[in-house]
Amino acid sequence: MINSDIIVSAAAEEELSKLIDCIESPVFSIVGGRRITLGYIEGKPVRVLITGPGTVNTVQSLTAAIENTRPSLIIQTGCAGAFRESGLNIGDIGIATEEIDIQLGIEAGNDSLLLNELPFSIVRSSNVDIKNCYPLDIELVNQASDTLVKAFEGKSVQVVMGSFATVSTITATDRRAKDIYKHHSPCMEGMEGAGAAHLAIHYDIPFLEIRSASNFVGKRDRNSWNLPLAFERGALAVLNLIRHIEI
Numbered sequence: 001m002i003n004s005d006i007i008v009s010a011a012a013e014e015e016l017s018k019l020i021d022c023i024e025s026p027v028f029s030i031v032g033g034r035r036i037t038l039g040y041i042e043g044k045p046v047r048v049l050i051t052g053p054g055t056v057n058t059v060q061s062l063t064a065a066i067e068n069t070r071p072s073l074i075i076q077t078g079c080a081g082a083f084r085e086s087g088l089n090i091g092d093i094g095i096a097t098e099e100i101d102i103q104l105g106i107e108a109g110n111d112s113l114l115l116n117e118l119p120f121s122i123v124r125s126s127n128v129d130i131k132n133c134y135p136l137d138i139e140l141v142n143q144a145s146d147t148l149v150k151a152f153e154g155k156s157v158q159v160v161m162g163s164f165a166t167v168s169t170i171t172a173t174d175r176r177a178k179d180i181y182k183h184h185s186p187c188m189e190g191m192e193g194a195g196a197a198h199l200a201i202h203y204d205i206p207f208l209e210i211r212s213a214s215n216f217v218g219k220r221d222r223n224s225w226n227l228p229l230a231f232e233r234g235a236l237a238v239l240n241l242i243r244h245i246e247i
Helices: 055-066 138-151 174-184 193-203 227-244
Strands: 006-010 024-031 034-041 044-050 073-082 093-101 133-135 159-166 188-190 207-216
Touching: 006 055, 006 227, 024 055, 034 055, 034 227, 044 055, 044 227, 055 073, 055 193, 073 193, 073 227, 093 138, 093 193, 093 227, 133 193, 138 159, 138 207, 138 227, 159 174, 159 193, 188 207, 193 207, 207 227
Parallel strands: 006 044, 006 073, 073 207, 093 159, 159 188
Antiparallel strands: 024 034, 034 044, 073 188, 093 133, 093 207
């Protein structure tokens, strides 16, 4: 069954709490062992799903949510690490143009971070043949960018489109951060994007990933992070997107 609602998913409750507070007539439920909130935002039906961290949790949660009722759009959100080279600052917004699973491939054999491409596809659809890089619908990405640039106009918030790196091992050194940027040029690092993009391609569901930077990728210094700001900005971005996007 196809529904007209939008699913918004994130790894942690804190990343979604401000968005859930905006839901009209909320109904709280459990789907696939995961917490989900159903309701409306300015008359538009939404489902807000807390998946848990990582690609496995994300794919399991989203599959349970969409298997019987497919949404019109999936939005993956939350906080993320920003690569300094991207120009993003803490609190800025990133919109994924593609999801790169940087730990999927064949070991190069020369201690290089860059992996060789797999000799087989991970997923195929009518117009994509995926090895480790999941392209997003550029028209939908551009529409999201236009919407959010207008929404944050005059508020000292950058909105940047670019590649997102999906990792299973969180980057914790400046050297590795520089190597990742050298090879892949991503603007943000997260743990769920490739899994959500894989599922969206498999089920042929429109997909976006919108995140706010809570920290810079590299050496971990929790004193320099700003999670509350990222949670607030990320929720505001998704809220504006739901209000204005046409799908």
